[in-house]
Amino acid sequence: MEEKGTISIHTENIFPIIKKFLYSDHEIFLRELVSNAVDASQKAKSLSSIGELKGDLGELKVTVKVDKEKKQIIISDNGIGMTAEEIKKYINQIAFSGATEFVERYKDSNADKSQIIGQFGLGFYSAFMVASTVEIDTLSHADGAEPAHWICDGSTEFTITNGTRTERGTDVILNIAEDSEEFLEEARLQTILNKYCKFLPIPVEFNGEVINNPNPIWTKSPSDLTDEDYKNFYKELYPFSEDPLFWIHLNVDYPFNLTGILYFPKVKNEFDFQKNKIQLYSRQVFITDEVKDVVPEFLMLLHGVIDSPDIPLNVSRSFLQADANVKKINTYITRKVADKLNEIYKKDRTAYEEKWNDIAVFVKYGMLSDDKFYEKAKDFALLQSTDEKFYTLEEYRNYVQANQTDKNGNLVILYTNDAEKQHAFIETAKNRNYDVVKLDHMIDPHFIGQLEQKLEKTTLKRVDADTIDKLIETDAKPESVLSEDETKRLKELFEKAIDNQNMTVGVEALSVDDQPVIITLPEFMRRMKDMNRMGGGGMMMMGNLPDMYNVTINANHHINHRILKGDDARGEKIAKQAYDLALLSQNMLSGAALTAFVKRSVELIDKE
Ligand code: ADP
Numbered sequence: 001m002e003e004k005g006t007i008s009i010h011t012e013n014i015f016p017i018i019k020k021f022l023y024s025d026h027e028i029f030l031r032e033l034v035s036n037a038v039d040a041s042q043k044a045k046s047l048s049s050i051g052e053l054k055g056d057l058g059e060l061k062v063t064v065k066v067d068k069e070k071k072q073i074i075i076s077d078n079g080i081g082m083t084a085e086e087i088k089k090y091i092n093q094i095a096f097s098g099a100t101e102f103v104e105r106y107k108d109s110n111a112d113k114s115q116i117i118g119q120f121g122l123g124f125y126s127a128f129m130v131a132s133t134v135e136i137d138t139l140s141h142a143d144g145a146e147p148a149h150w151i152c153d154g155s156t157e158f159t160i161t162n163g164t165r166t167e168r169g170t171d172v173i174l175n176i177a178e179d180s181e182e183f184l185e186e187a188r189l190q191t192i193l194n195k196y197c198k199f200l201p202i203p204v205e206f207n208g209e210v211i212n213n214p215n216p217i218w219t220k221s222p223s224d225l226t227d228e229d230y231k232n233f234y235k236e237l238y239p240f241s242e243d244p245l246f247w248i249h250l251n252v253d254y255p256f257n258l259t260g261i262l263y264f265p266k267v268k269n270e271f272d273f274q275k276n277k278i279q280l281y282s283r284q285v286f287i288t289d290e291v292k293d294v295v296p297e298f299l300m301l302l303h304g305v306i307d308s309p310d311i312p313l314n315v316s317r318s319f320l321q322a323d324a325n326v327k328k329i330n331t332y333i334t335r336k337v338a339d340k341l342n343e344i345y346k347k348d349r350t351a352y353e354e355k356w357n358d359i360a361v362f363v364k365y366g367m368l369s370d371d372k373f374y375e376k377a378k379d380f381a382l383l384q385s386t387d388e389k390f391y392t393l394e395e396y397r398n399y400v401q402a403n404q405t406d407k408n409g410n411l412v413i414l415y416t417n418d419a420e421k422q423h424a425f426i427e428t429a430k431n432r433n434y435d436v437v438k439l440d441h442m443i444d445p446h447f448i449g450q451l452e453q454k455l456e457k458t459t460l461k462r463v464d465a466d467t468i469d470k471l472i473e474t475d476a477k478p479e480s481v482l483s484e485d486e487t488k489r490l491k492e493l494f495e496k497a498i499d500n501q502n503m504t505v506g507v508e509a510l511s512v513d514d515q516p517v518i519i520t521l522p523e524f525m526r527r528m529k530d531m532n533r534m535g536g537g538g539m540m541m542m543g544n545l546p547d548m549y550n551v552t553i554n555a556n557h558h559i560n561h562r563i564l565k566g567d568d569a570r571g572e573k574i575a576k577q578a579y580d581l582a583l584l585s586q587n588m589l590s591g592a593a594l595t596a597f598v599k600r601s602v603e604l605i606d607k608e
Helices: 014-021 028-049 084-108 113-119 123-129 178-184 186-196 227-237 270-275 317-322 324-347 349-369 371-377 393-404 423-431 444-454 484-498 523-533 540-544 558-564 568-585 591-607
Strands: 002-006 062-067 072-077 131-139 148-152 157-162 169-176 204-206 246-252 258-264 278-282 285-288 303-307 382-385 390-392 411-416 436-438 458-462 503-508 517-520 549-554
Touching: 002 084, 028 062, 028 072, 028 123, 028 169, 028 186, 028 285, 062 186, 084 131, 084 148, 084 157, 123 131, 169 178, 178 186, 186 204, 186 285, 227 258, 227 303, 246 324, 258 324, 258 349, 324 349, 324 371, 349 371, 349 382, 349 444, 390 393, 393 411, 411 423, 411 444, 423 436, 444 458, 444 523, 458 523, 484 503, 484 549, 484 558, 484 568, 517 568, 558 568, 568 591
Parallel strands: 062 204, 278 303, 411 436, 411 458, 503 549
Antiparallel strands: 002 157, 062 072, 072 169, 131 148, 131 169, 148 157, 246 258, 258 303, 278 285, 382 390, 382 436, 517 549
């Protein structure tokens, strides 16, 4: 038998177009052909299970071979095979129509081409991206079927003849085109197979070795799995990573189909976030690790796999965003993550607290970006005090309420973003029996803003934003022992000694135990500048302004009283020294100013 035919499609020369526009994604031909072989094998399995496959099912397996001499890549399976009629129907008509549809879509769509192209499963015809001619050698499982051989050079002409194959199944033979010979390199094929075929459900053999794990744990029931299984699978996905903190096994079949495992990673630095990504599969075929839109943005920091045949993969991004299934998947994942966190929190608070520093960023990011998540997470989001104790938001409010409510009835939460640098301020607060929490992550400035919005009559103030009496204003304010004249003279002496217009000097009655001079950067000022740095926009001016500090002179400190006793030159000298000490405690003294300070200090010691 020999039959020549013409494939009936309307678009001429579709292959040059496909070839050109799929350029960056040529490697997917292997994914497409291997998954076809896997599908054919699975169909054989199902037919056998209902007694419709004659003879022995045998050991199902897909083999990928390279013949460098003949410049061929051969993908073989012992699946259901095809009759000549089926080739004409499935390959010539159906597969071609897929390719035609692609070209039609490409033509009509002027936006987002790369998305359409990148995710359009071209199936069988993607073979022509790398092959000059493609052959099919196949024998159908059907009773009395004859082997068939098909060859096509990528034009719309094809030839079908009698084949020679004696065993059920299909060989797809790619005669690799000159410009695609890179795919004859074994290392290259190995990489592609690893990327796309690692979890296909039928064993795939390359170079005599099975390259895949046909039963990845996400396809199993959680009750059949141990912690060890989850950890081992994590290692399989991300070989060089530390053990994950915990994981969530996803499993839904209504109203959409989705399985998967999401891991909370142990993140050491910001860089780690970018390194490993969630992988998206469709029936165990790797699709992409660009899961934006499918997974809520704040959960993109998680690791693991999601497998869903219900995510439309062959459409553009804008379509994906609008897709109802994708939205439901988003909501589902968010809820599962919140429930899991809540479960661990309730089950073992200590273990949860130990993990808090690693998960805080996910939780806060989630609270900031998703109101529903905030509602759930507000019960298990923690604040960590500088005494290393943990509190939920509610617990913390109750803890500090009595002591840290100011005269206007506002609860003031004091925080530090650098417990080392702000040590002196933290000590001062603690001497007043105030508590200070640590909010030192990149995300915390945003989180602080959110807490102030959500928590009633509550403000957060950085511990070094003002003198302690001003941070939490109470009615019990120390009285100044200085007269009006003395206050005025003290202020002038300090202004002369400091001689810096970015420092606003003021004399305040503080406790005798407080420092003689305290330098602070007002909360408002700092926040504006932080916002500006993080791209808040609209306040360009703020970012360029120098920091305007407040210098508070303690009217009740005896050193300041000594400054007033004696002539101006002496007073200014002590004032300068006290001011430098304040700068030093804030890590703000450097260069020539520091050298001068050390020199002056040596002289002072010498006089003793
Ligand atoms: P899709 O896989 O999306 O249906 P393809 O273009 O990849 O589209 O394949 C078209 C059809 O050709 C398949 O549906 C299948 O019926 C048939 N086919 C392709 N490869 C094989 C194979 N290795 N064994 C049996 N049938 C195959």
